[in-house]
Amino acid sequence: MDNQNAIEFFEGQNLLYMQIFGNLRPVCLMWACELGIPDIISNHGKPITLLELVSALQIPPSKVGFVKRFMRFLAHNRIFDIHESQEDHHELAYALTPASKLLVNDSIHCLSPMLQFMTDPFLTNAYHHLGEWMRGDDPTLCETAFGTTLWGLLEKKPSYNSLFNQVMASDSRMVDLVLKNCTSIFEELDSIVDVGGGTGTTARIICETFPKLKCVVLDLPHVVANLTGSNRLSFVGGDMFKSIPQADAVLLKWVLHDWNEENCIKILKRCKDSISSKGNRGKIIIIDAVINEKLDDQDKTQTKLCMDIAMMIAFNGKERTEEEWKQLFIGAGFQHYKIYHTFGFRSLIEVYP
Template sequence: MASNYSRKTREIFQGQVLLYKNLYGLVDSMCLKWLVELGIPEIIHNHGQPITFSELVLTLKVPPAKVGGVQSLMHYLAHKGFFEIHEIEENEAYTLTAASELLVKGSGHCLAPMVECLLNPTFSNSFHELKKWTYEDDLTVFNISLGSPLWEFLDKNSSFNKLFNEAMASDSQMMNLALRDCKVFEGLESIVDVGGGTGITAKIICEAFPKLKCFVLDRPHVVENLSGSNNLTFVGGDMFESIPKADAVLFKWILHNWSDKDCRKILENCKEAISSAGKKGKVIVIDVVINENRDEHEITALKLLMDVHMASVINGKERREEEWKKLFVEAGFQSYKITPLTGYLSLIEIYP
């Protein structure tokens, strides 16, 4: 093996930059947590115009000793694309970008609950167990750090379960942008949203298609206190046992939670559900499709990072098209179609 000393000095320094960029990457996450906890996006949003740095620290009641540090944080986050810096009478002022607008609580597309959930120490500290995870057969980092799988932990810890459900609901709100003009539900009379949680996605579909009968299937304790409407019904159950009969079955960000073996079983139940409905139905999957040859580098990086996350947290995985196809064929489906949906998610239609 060649020694590092055989490399050019420039290459070694480039390697150091890459190493440090990832080493300090933890601070990126903590800066997002800091933003949300201090409510800075709401402060700037409610100000109604660019807010000067002096106005911001006054609103936050930052002690003089920390003003310089806060300014460093704001400059860094602006460099990362979370703020734009303007000059107002020789004073720097900040406005929100598309990314930081997603952290404004109370807005229609707020992802602050995702930040609060994923960066909660109960969740994030589990990644210190990656070395042990490597050698522990089927155990996840969650098994190792908390003594039980994620779903079992959520069942036993109501406060974290609430945090988790709020995070998933916030992500589902983003579906409003993707699904409001989506033609995939046209012509359907009934659909089951499997793992639909509190029904955010189902409600979006119901509003767009008021004649479509929607069912949300989730764990009994998730849906037990939820109320439906004329065309929305909540059903407690287990997708590994059976899925209610319908024209279509929807999985939004669900199948990546499970191994290939588990997904085959779920899809077999789907095939039975849509076949029993009396006409040829379909399965609709909203999930990641890894495609290094077509995606931009940053999108591929996100997908691969999510793949690592899913594998270590719940023994799940993000899949390439050939992996999805193998699942569909083994579950007895005949054809499929993949369409881009959001920045990183795809829409997959599967036909029996």
């Protein structure tokens, strides 16, 4: 074997090992959250030294070095920053990054429920059935691993259903970071239906941002049961495949990626029926990913492709390219659309009849 081939094999080995050990990233994130490290740094008010962190964690002296190595790993993955201490330039201090700020529990934008749900041992055990699922006839991995769909599993296990609702609510709170910049999209509307809107987190944010807008949340009856609305916010239990309340616009946030093309077209047709009385004024507002490997940076593409795999195995759904979105819109009878890349790895899409 010549030297060039050896270099290529070692590069291949490095790439494989990086993937093989990649499962340690969420595990270490879980470690940090279980110990409350984001909260400790946030409450400290400034970068915290290793000794201060260890003291707050009440770690045995024999494991101080372990904490340092965990934090080095997490800092390399941009979860924390490492600085030199202001008081002692020879000592390292740890600070929050935009990522770890989203793990502080008293933050309005805390995403810890997502981490908890995606690292749950019972749920992640399903991944060991991937080969069996791929060779079999079950539409989703959950059906192979658990004997039911994810929706069925959530109905059977109230604790998981509660956590899933927390996941959706925590993600929805990110919407308010850009909603004030979307006035042209919402300001001319009098009413909107948030389809699959869960416990109403997104709808409440919209109502607060646009005081003249009335919002209806449509979700399954067991999801919206006992939820309290207001004079501008109401909850309706129903099935989006059968009927959607009439409104100026229909919002589909993180909904269509759960479904295959056939079901997406059915949902979009029901949405079209909902806005039909509004003529050209009616529209669909979609918040979801648009895969664009040529224009997106590596991190954003990685997130979208990971989400695509997650949707495939959980729901037989998918993340889509612009062309794939376009084909859905045409299949449902829509003529025009606009894409706004304003939600990080997701975009906002306006769709018109």
